[in-house]
Amino acid sequence: MVFIMQAEARRPQACNMLVLLLDAQQFAVLLLMNRIVEGRSRTRHLGQEDTNCRMRRLIVLFKAVGAKLLPSEQLANLITPSPSTYIYPHTHIVQDKLRQNRSLIPTKQVEMVRAIGPLLLLVFVVSIAAAAAPVRRPRCDAGDRAALLAVKAAFNNASYFQSWTPDIACCHWYGVDCGGDDYDYDPTDGDRVLSLAIIRDDNVTGGIPGDAIARLTRLQELMFFKVPGVTGPIPAALATLTALRELTISRTALSGSIPSFIGDKFTALQSLDLSFNSLTGAIPASLAKPPKLISIDLSRNQLTGSIPRLLLSKAGQQAFLTLSHNNLSGRIPAAFGAVNFVQIDLSRNQLTGDASMLFGSGKKELGSVYLSRNALSFDMSELRLPERLSFLDVSHNAIRGGIPAQVANLSNLQLLNVSYNRMCGEVPTGGNMARFDAYCFQHNKCLCGAPLAACH
Template sequence: MTNNQLSGHLTDQLGQFKNLSYLSLAQNKISGPIPSSIGDLSSLKFFDISENQLNGRIPLSIGELSSLKLFDVSENQLNGTFPPCFGQLESLETLAFESFYVKPSNNSMFGELTSTLQNSRDLIMIDLSENHFSGCVPAWIGDKLSSLVILSLRSNNFDGHIPHKICDLQFLQNLDLAQNNISGVIPKCFNNFSAMATKKKTKNEVSAPLVIDFPFYFKALLVLKGREDEYGNMLGLVTNIDLSANSLTGEIPKQIGSLVGLLSLNFSGNLLTGNIPDTIGNMEWMESLDLSMNRLNGEIPPSFSKLNFLNHFNVSYNNLTGQIPTSTQLQSFENLS
């Protein structure tokens, strides 16, 4: 019943459908709260009610859905803290508040991430973007959720440092921590992101070691080249790191150049200093590179001449000197912005 003009509230009688395994009411005009009777849907695997007008809190009865794999309530008007009951959903793969899939993105949820979420070991995607979550980025994300392919905490109020445990996510292809209050240095261990360090991508599938029950649904909104787009079938071919608009300090680690399969890198709007590492020139598949609005100095490395696929390049508002490397397409970028 996706993409209709359905309105009204979800009735408490919804819980009577004990054998229901798939429920999609996305892109309608349904309002009111999610009824607590949803916890009675013992066979439910797929729940998508994104892009509606739901409000209130996510009921704790969600924790009773032991078969649930996909939960998407993004782009509603939900509020409240992150429900600890998600830790009971050991089969969960997608969580979208915007999991696989937890997806509660673009709501008004707040508070710190509950540590019980680390029990959902099969999570491939967590999208909590555009909420009001706070606290530090939990180290257990890297320690316990080893199958993650997409981690988006964009546009929240997270602070503290980037935990080094994040580097243990060998299947991670998209890391978006932009527009938070994160400080400290960029971990040198980012070169451990194995899925970003390979050029050999012959299939569109994500690289997680799981069978996805709903492959037609696996999609994500990604901000690349300064523009937000939805990626579906091609998602497995996209690799991205976005740490923009935080308070990161120190130098860009040279180890970042090991991520030779990375297509987009955005460190703009931080407090980064030092030279631009010449190892970035090894990232020959790079299409978008944004290092603007930092405190970088020195010259643009000559090795950038190898970035033949680069079509979005911005190093404006830094303290760079010297000439643009000759015989490169960098000379076609107006004012290097």
């Protein structure tokens, strides 16, 4: 049977270590392979690693002095897994290879390692533990720990926080992330809480404890997701979290307005998600200020007023905006013509006027446009649709003109809905148009041609 001790690393200089505890014979075979594996790479990774070194795997083999080694071409078939898999979920493959190739291992060597295998295994494990113990200390900043315990108390010690106990370092608590390793290799760093996530729990109830969370002064990510018992407004105390990069408070019972300090104070903010709540009032113009903000989702609230003129104007090469299912009114800002949207969803509001500025051949990244159920009015026949467009829904508006013939040549287009408008002319044919049925074009003024009735 195989047992695995695993330490996850997130710093590039601190890779993970796997200690494989095998039965005596399998362990001995790995010992025999050591020189071959070491010859290929002293730190052979049995699997792919991501760019953040979050899942690097380092296999450690203990050397057996005097053991006879097999040729590398024979040994390779015993332990080398495919590049896309790790060895530890596939130990049965190793075992099968051992059984199939046991004849490759000299009988005398097998008998020798059967005798000394358990002793070598014990020495190996003890040496690893002894070497690691002095330098591996659980990480936890005392001030952050006190702040987290205040958060726990504010939510009446709900079961979500059952791992938040004195015998566990706070960086190991469920929903808490301090970045880097789970253990401190550098006693000079701050061991600070960078991320707090409270998610998917109906038993977490009450208002957001702003004063307690504000004491996590290095916090970069704050998430409340699918916690319907969280109520009240966004607390003003959060304004001090100036290092915040991602703020998600979604699918809660949050109420009140969106505070302007989110745009004024959170200068490092990259992503804002306040969707599926009960927020009211206008979208603050200050949300246009954060220079790194590229993604905003305020959908499924009760927001009113107009869309701020410069929203996401600083987003750079990619921008994501979702404001659907609100009560927003007025016109789509003309400045949106200069924003490099990848996705924009303004559906189910009360917006009026032109939306043609959202399109054009220069919109290289634009993939999704949802404008349905507004009161928009413009000539669609004059639009130039981006080549990467995959989803286009402009149904239930007052759009006139015809469907651009170019739409048939958009190979990525998966959704097209222009129904319930005032459009005329023949539906384009050929290309990808066979994907779309009559529902996509119905209830227009005078559209015709397959899949609608023939033109006369």
